[in-house]
Amino acid sequence: NERDKQHLVGTSGEEFRVPAEVLAQYAGAYQAPASPVAIVSLEGSRLMIDPGGTGKIPLIARSENTFTMEGTFVEFVKDAKGAVTAMIEGWVEGDRKYARTK
Secondary structure, X not given: OOOOHHHHOOOOOOXXXXXXXXXXXXXXXXXXXXXXXXXXXXXXXXXXXXXXXXXOEEEEEOOOOEEEEOOEXXXXXXXXXXXEEEEEEEEOOEEEEEEEOO
């Protein structure tokens, strides 16, 4: 009801600040089985993702390697040497893992 509306409005909190040199490591192409190639690009100080040619969506930083894409969780995975090897999208239906192709 209208008296409770002010208590029901949520906020996503302040965005985590990730240095540009770290964000640049995530830019590239990622491929999941039976999915189109997802392209991650760095535009200014913001990562953008184009999931299969449908248009760019901003990635909102929650930690150095975890982001949200319109409410969907996105995590970049690094190997023991610090190289980015994959991206994981967390969906209600289950996680979708994308291998980095370049």
